[in-house]
Amino acid sequence: MASWQGMQLKLQPIIMMLVQVQVVVVVILSFSAATKAAAPTEADLKNHGCVNHCGNLSIPYPFGAKENCYLSEDFFINCSDSQPYYGDLHVTYISLDEGEVGIMNYISHDCYDLFGTPLQSNFYPWLFTANFPISSTKNKFTTIGCDTYGYLQIFDNNSFAFATGCVSSCMNMSYVPDDGSCSGIGCCQTSIPKQLSYIEVDAGSYNNHTDVSDFNPCSYAFVVEEAAFNFSKTYIQNFTEDMVPLVLDWGILDNETCDEAKRNLTSYACGDHSDCYKAEIGHGYLCKCSKGYKGNAYLSDGCKDIDECADPNLNQCVEESKCLNTPGNYTCSCPKRYHGDGKIDGTRCTADRVLVLQIVIGIAIGVLTVLVSSSWLYWIFNKRKHMKLKEKFFKQNGGLMLKQQLSRLERSTQEVVKIFTLEELKRATNNYDDNRIVGSGGFGTVYRGILADNTTVAIKKSQIMNQSQIGQFINEVVVLSQINHRNVVKLLGCCLETQVPLLVYEFITNGTLFEHIHNHFKVSLSWENRLRIAAETAGVLSYLHSAASIPIIHRDVKSTNILLDDNYTAKVSDFGASRLVPLDQDQLATVMQGTLGYLDPEYMLTNQLTEKSDVYSFGVVLVELITGKKVLSFDKPEKERSLARYFLSCMKNERLLHVTDEQIEIEGIVEELTEVANIAKRCLIVKGEERPTMKEVAMELEGLINKKMKKHPWVKIDLNGEESEHLLGGKLSGFELDCTTSCSNTTTTGYDSVRAHMMLPMDGGR
Numbered sequence: 013m014a015s016w017q018g019m020q021l022k023l024q025p026i027i028m029m030l031v032q033v034q035v036v037v038v039v040i041l042s043f044s045a046a047t048k049a050a051a052p053t054e055a056d057l058k059n060h061g062c063v064n065h066c067g068n069l070s071i072p073y074p075f076g077a078k079e080n081c082y083l084s085e086d087f088f089i090n091c092s093d094s095q096p097y098y099g100d101l102h103v104t105y106i107s108l109d110e111g112e113v114g115i116m117n118y119i120s121h122d123c124y125d126l127f128g129t130p131l132q133s134n135f136y137p138w139l140f141t142a143n144f145p146i147s148s149t150k151n152k153f154t155t156i157g158c159d160t161y162g163y164l165q166i167f168d169n170n171s172f173a174f175a176t177g178c179v180s181s182c183m184n185m186s187y188v189p190d191d192g193s194c195s196g197i198g199c200c201q202t203s204i205p206k207q208l209s210y211i212e213v214d215a216g217s218y219n220n221h222t223d224v225s226d227f228n229p230c231s232y233a234f235v236v237e238e239a240a241f242n243f244s245k246t247y248i249q250n251f252t253e254d255m256v257p258l259v260l261d262w263g264i265l266d267n268e269t270c271d272e273a274k275r276n277l278t279s280y281a282c283g284d285h286s287d288c289y290k291a292e293i294g295h296g297y298l299c300k301c302s303k304g305y306k307g308n309a310y311l312s313d314g315c316k317d318i319d320e321c322a323d324p325n326l327n328q329c330v331e332e333s334k335c336l337n338t339p340g341n342y343t344c345s346c347p348k349r350y351h352g353d354g355k356i357d358g359t360r361c362t363a364d365r366v367l368v369l370q371i372v373i374g375i376a377i378g379v380l381t382v383l384v385s386s387s388w389l390y391w392i393f394n395k396r397k398h399m400k401l402k403e404k405f406f407k408q409n410g411g412l413m414l415k416q417q418l419s420r421l422e423r424s425t426q427e428v429v430k431i432f433t434l435e436e437l438k439r440a441t442n443n444y445d446d447n448r449i450v451g452s453g454g455f456g457t458v459y460r461g462i463l464a465d466n467t468t469v470a471i472k473k474s475q476i477m478n479q480s481q482i483g484q485f486i487n488e489v490v491v492l493s494q495i496n497h498r499n500v501v502k503l504l505g506c507c508l509e510t511q512v513p514l515l516v517y518e519f520i521t522n523g524t525l526f527e528h529i530h531n532h533f534k535v536s537l538s539w540e541n542r543l544r545i546a547a548e549t550a551g552v553l554s555y556l557h558s559a560a561s562i563p564i565i566h567r568d569v570k571s572t573n574i575l576l577d578d579n580y581t582a583k584v585s586d587f588g589a590s591r592l593v594p595l596d597q598d599q600l601a602t603v604m605q606g607t608l609g610y611l612d613p614e615y616m617l618t619n620q621l622t623e624k625s626d627v628y629s630f631g632v633v634l635v636e637l638i639t640g641k642k643v644l645s646f647d648k649p650e651k652e653r654s655l656a657r658y659f660l661s662c663m664k665n666e667r668l669l670h671v672t673d674e675q676i677e678i679e680g681i682v683e684e685l686t687e688v689a690n691i692a693k694r695c696l697i698v699k700g701e702e703r704p705t706m707k708e709v710a711m712e713l714e715g716l717i718n719k720k721m722k723k724h725p726w727v728k729i730d731l732n733g734e735e736s737e738h739l740l741g742g743k744l745s746g747f748e749l750d751c752t753t754s755c756s757n758t759t760t761t762g763y764d765s766v767r768a769h770m771m772l773p774m775d776g777g778r
């Protein structure tokens with residue numbers, strides 16, 4: 013070959029360099045016949061015991077150093093010496109992405125001594141790269157020397173096809189540039205054609221370096237990877253490299269385009285998530301991982317998803333947005349209430365207009381919440397305050413004491429007194445409606461109330477209580493609750509939650525005795541009724557004084573405190589002033605209480621309270637029943653102002669019938685009338701000791717009624733009885749004058765006009 017080459021050079025040395033013979037090169041692509049399924053997986057390679065390294069070089073699939081580890085024989089790397097060889101060529105790198113293999117290539121040189129004698133030549137300047145052609149883009153044909161030509165011959169199927177070359181001549185070193193550029197002086201470079209796989213490189217000299225022997229003994233020629241070769245001026249004198257790097261192209265050897273290759277999946281070499289590219293080798297293709305994936309595209313599971321979010325350089329998400337990795341891609345999501353694609357070069361993230369609205373609404377709701385909750389707290393606070401007040405009143409009104417007292421009583425009596433709540437009574441009285449008032453006075457106000465079970469009750473709202481009276485109030489409630497007498501207004505219960513206690517009584521329908529006596533209703537009371545009422549009242553007082561477990565002094569017996577029901581049954585009420593008399597005491601020093609006109613004059617003087625005070629008051633009521641006159645009449649002459657005194661004077665002067673109520677039919681009852689008048693007279697005795705007891709009075713009145721009952725059936729009315737004759741005495745006309753003659757002497761101090769005007773302060777004491 014060398015001779016053939018030498019001949020050629022000698023015949024047409026220069027012309028040959030300028031002529032480029034274009035030959036249609038048919039690259040024969042040999043295929044491994046081995047049937048290949050779809051691309052293998054990483055696991056497949058592992059199972060085959062494939063190693064992906066040879067020495068320091070990594071050998072990725074489709075290359076392999078062992079059988080079953082490469083795609084085809086074309087991709088076999090011989091690693092038997094722990095050095096990677098592709099055929100004879102030492103492999104330096106394999107690039108999947110670029111479709112390149114780096115190898116080391118020999119240098120062709122031609123040297124002479126100072127006298128032009130050839131020194132040494134190498135005999136292996138040819139290169140065969142089989143199916144992987146020399147990259148025409150990455151490599152350059154290069155010559156070095158100052159009396160030099162380089163000659164590149166290309167063979168096709170072992171026969172010469174065409175040639176190219178490069179010439180460099182320089183007379184001395186000073187012409188060679190210092191900047192290391194290979195620009196034609198001392199160093200010459202030229203491009204190489206595509207698809208070269210069989211070449212020969214020759215270096216030669218025109219004048220045996222005789223002209224330049226002092227500084228340039230050798231000529232060099234080689235194909236080298238352009239980026240890896242830097243010319244240096246010193247190479248003119250001394251270039252010691254044996255080999256230079258060279259780049260080969262490779263690809264999947266398939267006589268098909270990508271589209272065609274993809275159709276046959278059994279032979280298609282690209283794995284999942286990869287794309288097919290046309291390779292530099294002519295017919296054939298390369299595989300690359302799709303965007304968003306990286307790895308070995310020739311393995312079916314070689315292309316791995318890139319986590320763009322892990323590397324800020326790989327994603328475009330703005331800082332505030334959240335990066336989310338997806339298969340082959342990623343998304344940027346803006347925070348809540350922001351919109352935009354979240355990308356730096358996109359619309360980034362901007363706050364929603366809704367957000368502003370939401371903030372406004374949020375603030376509004378916040379303010380509203382604060383308002384509502386504070387008013388709610390205020391309400392709670394008020395309610396608690398109210399509750400505390402109620403509790404306080406309950407305690408102040410002796411609620412606890414009452415409960416204690418009641419708990420000591422027998423169960424049956426406990427049920428008698430009910431403790432009502434404020435709300436119950438409020439509802440019962442329609443919130444203390446004025447229309448419900450059935451009576452009022454110094455003692456307080458009485459309302460008609462209707463309880464939840466439709467029973468009608470009387471509710472008494474007392475005057476403000478003195479703290480010291482509470483114990484007694486409680487005692488009274490307890491004691492009254494125990495009095496179960498048909499002629500006493502029954503106490504149903506009480507309420508202690510208000511500042512003043514509220515008392516609940518049975519409702520008596522037919523008004524007070526006072527109203528009946530003084531003709532507030534059209535029908536006047538018959539004598540029988542008057543007598544019975546008197547007897548019933550006396551019976552009650554007698555019972556209170558003696559029969560009850562602890563004697564009770566009513567203290568305020570008067571016609572307004574005697575109520576009447578539908579059958580004119582007397583119901584004594586208002587024990588507000590009543591006092592319990594301890595058994596070992598028969599008299600009690602108290603603050604004076606009572607109603608003027610009924611008040612015991614002895615008690616007024618001494619302040620010593622005894623049962624006889626009630627006797628006196630009852631006497632006055634009897635007088636009222638007999639006379640139908642008011643106990644105090646300020647519009648009458650002074651002598652007649654006090655009914656009691658006036659009555660006594662009339663009795664003294666035996667003028668009873670003159671003061672008898674005109675409504676009473678006197679016929680047949682004069683005897684009874686006189687007896688009752690006498691009882692009244694005794695009751696009104698100034699000295700309490702001399703008055704009869706209530707028991708005596710009650711018995712006498714009962715006796716009268718019984719006598720009358722016996723008498724009645726056959727004796728009609730005794731019109732002409734002796735006694736009545738005697739009493740009447742035909743003195744009807746002189747009544748007014750005679751009655752008052754000796755009045756001033758019978759009464760003791762007490763009922764003067766000055767006293768009479770003191771009614772209010774005395775009455776208002778409870």
Ligand SMILES: *[C@@H]1O[C@H](CO)[C@@H](O)[C@H](O)[C@H]1NC(C)=O
Pocket residue numbers: 067068
């Ligand atoms: C492999 O690399 C190491 C350092 O990385 C180097 O020392 C060694 O010479 C290399 N071996 C070969 C065979 O290139």
Ligand SMILES: *[C@@H]1O[C@H](CO)[C@@H](O)[C@H](O)[C@H]1NC(C)=O
Pocket residue numbers: 090091092093
């Ligand atoms: C690998 O190279 C060695 C020499 O370096 C050679 O003996 C051997 O046959 C080669 N193996 C193959 C499979 O070509």
Ligand SMILES: *[C@@H]1O[C@H](CO)[C@@H](O)[C@H](O)[C@H]1NC(C)=O
Pocket residue numbers: 038169170
């Ligand atoms: C290459 O050479 C071989 C024998 O040397 C021959 O059989 C073949 O046909 C040739 N191919 C081409 C394309 O010239």
Ligand SMILES: *[C@@H]1O[C@H](CO)[C@@H](O)[C@H](O)[C@H]1NC(C)=O
Pocket residue numbers: 183184185186
């Ligand atoms: C190179 O040649 C130039 C002109 O021929 C001459 O002046 C110069 O001295 C020469 N330099 C060397 C180093 O021979």
Ligand SMILES: *[C@@H]1O[C@H](CO)[C@@H](O)[C@H](O)[C@H]1NC(C)=O
Pocket residue numbers: 128129130218219220222
């Ligand atoms: C170069 O050397 C060869 C052989 O050594 C010789 O034949 C040839 O004449 C020489 N050329 C020149 C120009 O000296």
Ligand SMILES: *[C@@H]1O[C@H](CO)[C@@H](O)[C@H](O)[C@H]1NC(C)=O
Pocket residue numbers: 249250251252
């Ligand atoms: C050539 O360079 C090598 C190292 O680069 C050096 O060892 C050698 O001595 C040099 N020879 C000459 C002639 O300068």
Ligand SMILES: *[C@@H]1O[C@H](CO)[C@@H](O)[C@H](O)[C@H]1NC(C)=O
Pocket residue numbers: 041267
């Ligand atoms: C390659 O394809 C061309 C045209 O598509 C065809 O002529 C040729 O025979 C094919 N060669 C091989 C080796 O398949």
Ligand SMILES: *[C@@H]1O[C@H](CO)[C@@H](O)[C@H](O)[C@H]1NC(C)=O
Pocket residue numbers: 047048276278279
């Ligand atoms: C697909 O490729 C396989 C292997 O190269 C081959 O055996 C088969 O015939 C091909 N199928 C088609 C439809 O080309």
Ligand SMILES: *[C@@H]1O[C@H](CO)[C@@H](O)[C@H](O)[C@H]1NC(C)=O
Pocket residue numbers: 303304340341342343
């Ligand atoms: C990734 O997604 C973006 C839209 O979010 C799209 O524009 C882009 O083309 C996608 N990239 C790939 C490789 O699918």
Ligand SMILES: *[C@@H]1O[C@H](CO)[C@@H](O)[C@H](O)[C@H]1NC(C)=O
Pocket residue numbers: 464465466
């Ligand atoms: C109370 O009386 C009213 C009508 O007067 C009646 O509708 C209601 O049912 C009664 N309630 C009870 C508990 O009797």
Ligand SMILES: *[C@@H]1O[C@H](CO)[C@@H](O)[C@H](O)[C@H]1NC(C)=O
Pocket residue numbers: 521522523533577578579
């Ligand atoms: C009192 O009772 C009588 C008889 O039952 C009745 O006619 C009268 O209307 C009642 N008066 C009042 C005020 O209830």
Ligand SMILES: *[C@@H]1O[C@H](CO)[C@@H](O)[C@H](O)[C@H]1NC(C)=O
Pocket residue numbers: 577578579
């Ligand atoms: C009144 O007397 C009648 C008949 O005796 C009786 O049915 C009625 O219940 C009595 N009324 C009251 C309120 O006691």
